[in-house]
Amino acid sequence: MGDRIGRVCVIGAGVMGAGIAAQVANAGVPVLLLDVAGEGPDRSAIAREAVARMVKAEPAPFMSKQAAGLVEIGNIEDDLTKVALCDWIVEAVVERLDVKQSLYARLETVRRPGSAISSNTSTIPLAKLVEGRSEAFVADFLITHFFNPPRYMRLLEVVSGPKTRPEVAAKVEAFADRAMGKRIVHAKDRPGFIANRIGTYWIQVAVNAAMDLGLTVEEADAIGGRPMGVPKTGIFGLIDLVGLDLMPLLQKSLGSSLAPDDPFHASLRTLQLVEKMIAEGHIGRKGKGGFYRINREKGGVREVIDLVTGEYRPEIKSVPPKGDLAALVATKGKIGEFAWGLLGRTLGYAAALVPEVAEDIVAIDDAMKLGYNWKFGPFELIDQLGTANFVRRLEQEGSAVPALLKLAGERSLYRVENGRRQYFGLDGEYHDIVRSEGVLLLEDIKLGSQPLLKNGSAALWNIGDGVTALEFTGKMNALDSDVMELIAKAIPLVQRHHKALIIYSDARNFSAGANLGFALFAVNIAAWGEIEKLVAAGQQAYKALKYAPFPVVAAPAGMALGGGCEILLHADAVQAHAETYIGLVETGVGLIPAWGGCGEMIDRWTHSGRLPKGPMPSVARIFEIVGTATVSKSAAEARDYLFLRDRDGITMNRDRLLADAKAKALSLAEGYVPPEASQYRLPGASGRVALRFAAERFHRLGLATDYDLIVSDTLAELLSGGSADLLDDVSEAELLALERQGFMARIRDGRSQVRIEHMLETGKPLRN
The missing domain is CATH 3.90.226.10 (2-enoyl-CoA Hydratase; Chain A, domain 1)
Incomplete structure (x- = not known):
């Protein structure tokens, strides 16, 4: 079979399984997606509908339309024998041991010897999964725990059993790394592995602390969000994103499998508010809203649930505390109490899990940064607080001090020595962080x-x-x-x-x-010469790069x-x-591209062979792409x-x-050898009229505003070559001059200035 994975089978077409299959297809590798047989005439309807949903979904699981074509659908009753053609079989069925073991028994009769088999489980120990299987099956088996959505979440926790062949694990890891874009974190065969073990505990501690201290949802998210390097959703926003209905399932799964003395149990509470929300369908973004919701009946007002009354009210923005992490936990009152209550317990718990869940602190930090989008891992956060200060505060409140932190004493958990970043190990020594071959940061x-x-x-x-x-x-x-x-x-x-x-x-x-803040400042003081100077400097710099002798x-x-x-x-x-x-989005703020982008696009489309010959087809296509501020949703789509x-x-x-x-x-x-200077054959005045007609059609359909027409007319003049005739060649310098002229005309217009200001304030385009 060799060490190459050329075809993959994913069994289980739920959200996770289908997403894994899509990411395999994004890598350009054929994938077989199977689920149970349907009762109707289309026995593969479940897998087929899963692919159909992904094609329409936003954010898109597929990176391109071509990727969707690499997914073959089927069902496990009629098509299970096809797994014999696959080099890697990924099981992503329901989290029930009996269902998984029954599937493995069937797989053992049809799979090709030496093919890798893995489970996407996050709760069931590997040893339990392979009970009753042959030695050959066990040797080819491992756990590959993806995070949802598989396209966008870079973490892959890999668990190998004591009998897993190293070459099988290496083959799967190499494919997941290079082809699927995952960073591999080696976890031990423990409940919840790394990220979910710590992440679930962190969320529970945060919710408990917020309720105990009488914080609002907004206050808790402001304190426990960006100041701690947590995504802007904050904690309650993250619960909404994942789904409140998953909280009891994760709690039950981990609670039933962890040792009785694990601190996880002390964080478990029956929260009547959460039970009520789940019962009423307020399970987060996939339901009728969660801790946050958008009230459509009140004009799209964002509302927040009151943690005391359980009733929704308008959101009250809470400003994140300023200062470093050490200052935050030292703050008097409920802000500091919540910050320390959350960090002290969560970071202490993470430290106590070395080496239970992973061999070193780097694996745990990577898991939390990649699996939960933390900016800093637990041990990086401890360093921000100061290891000695962190330990001292744990001791003051009578909390257990993890062995790793006792060993570190006054020392930091990370350091830089001789230009290399090092981490502190359980042997009391520092070790270089070693990157995988082919990784350069x-x-x-x-x-x-x-x-x-x-x-x-x-x-x-x-x-x-x-x-x-x-x-x-x-x-x-x-x-x-x-x-x-x-x-x-x-x-x-x-x-x-x-x-x-x-x-x-x-x-x-x-x-x-471009720095729109500078542009708006220059507009406000009427520094038109400075703006034009920046436009010209950008053009010169970009062309210097294009024609550089290297x-x-x-x-x-x-x-x-x-x-x-x-x-x-x-x-x-x-x-x-x-x-x-990728996209040329200038029209969204009432401007046009002015650093040579239009000329380069003309050059590409003219010589692409994708359109009929002549100047008009390529110019019309670029007018559409630039005029609508089109942005590719992936690198593949950018092509x-x-x-x-x-x-x-x-x-x-x-x-x-x-x-x-x-x-x-x-x-x-x-x-x-540098490229030769470009020359353009553009459609002239007649082409500009045709482009204007197209823009007016959009305007009549209500897809373009009055000012959009003016911006598009400036773009049309540029793309058609200004005053040039159809028979004239337009030089690169002449096209750059048209860019500068058009850009300056638009930035002097107050309507563009309003668009720029709105973009800077909201991050969203204004349709004026």
Whole structure:
């Protein structure tokens, strides 16, 4: 069979199983999705309906329409023999031991020897699952615990049994890592494994503490949310997202399997309010609302449940406390009491689970950051509080001090030594954090080096082998004059001493585009010359990158919008993370792209071979994409809009993006020749009339506002070549001049200024 996984079977087409199948398909690998046979004429209706739901779902489990076509559906009565063609079989059926064991007995008769079998369970011990199975089956069996939704949650907890063949586990882990984009965390065969064991306890402690102290939902989420590095949902918002109905199930499952002296039991309470909410269907976002809800009958007002009366009331915004974590827990009154009550118990519990659930603190921190989207893991939070201070406070209140923290004493749990990040182990020594082969992180490089260039918005780093990395560092990686200035300085430096340049950031988002805050400030003081100067500087910087005497590779992840998209369009190549969302969105704030993006899109669509020949088809397609501020929902979908080309690469695992981009840059460096300057044949005045007619049709249908028509007309003038005739060639410089002219016309308009202000205040576009 070899060590390659070329086909996968997922059994169980529920939300989780279907999502796992979709992520396999996103990797470009065929997957067989099976469920029980239906009673009607379509015996595979359950699996078929699951795929149909995913095609329509938002957020989308599939990264592209092509991925959905890789899913073959079936049922376990008629199609179970097809698992013999599969290299990995993932069981994701109901969490009942008898059901799983019955399925395994059937699988044993049809699977191919050596194929991997795994369960997606989060509650049943591996030893129980394989009872009664043959030695060969046990040797090929492991647990692969995905988190929901499988496309977007990067954590995969892997549990191997004492008899699991290492080569089988390695094969599954390699596929899940490189093809499915997961970071593997090795967990031990204990109830709840790592993330759910700690996460469920954390949620229970938070709810109990909020009720005991008389906090409101908003107050608890403000204290226990962003100040602690928890997602903006906060704790009660997270319960709504996951579903209140899952809380009793997780509590029962863990409560029945943990040792009687486990602190988890002390956190268990019967909460009448929660029972009432579940009974009435207030189970969160998937129901009629939960702790939060949107009251449609009152015009979409956001409401919050009162933890005392159980009645809904309008939400009262609560401002998160300021200051560091140590100051937060030291705050007098219920704010500090809640913060310490939550952190003291949760972090102490996590520390006590080493080595019960994992061998080291890194695995636990990774599990909580990736599985629950915490910004910091439990042990990173302890370091923020100070290990000695944390232990001292536990002792003062009479709480047990975990052995790991006693051993650490005054020492931190993480440190940087000789440019390497290290963690504190149970042997009392520090150990290097070792990355997997093929993983390269800029945060690691920074520990042992200084930037080659740096200013307030960008930095240039040497990442080895003659390759440099340009990093944006402003808020949301916004682009401003500092970025353009650093690009201008970086090009001659790279040319003299290096082989290639990568544009990359470890941040969640590549770039949200130009710094609109600066633009609005400049508008308010009528600094039109400064605005035009920034537009010109951006054009010069991007064209300098395009025509640099060395290859430039962009490596985006997350949002790459506006100017962030335009810099991708000027790169020789792109190596994008699969979860990259790309678009020219300027029309949403009443502007047009002005850093060369339209010209690059014209060049791509004209030579793509996807449209009929002639200037009008490509220009019309770009007018539609840019005029509607289209954003791709994945890197794969970005190819549909030619934000990415077929030759651009896609990396599934975020941790591998920089290494993949570096490899691409080095492959281009040998014998590199810059591209030739572009010339455009545009449709002229007649083309502009046709584009205007299309925009007016949208306006008549109510899909465009009056001001949208004006913005689209400016875009149409640019794309049609301004005053150029159909027979004229338009140079790159002439098109850039049209961009500047159109951009300045629109930013001087008060209606664009209102749109910009609204976007800065709300993060949402205004339709005026």
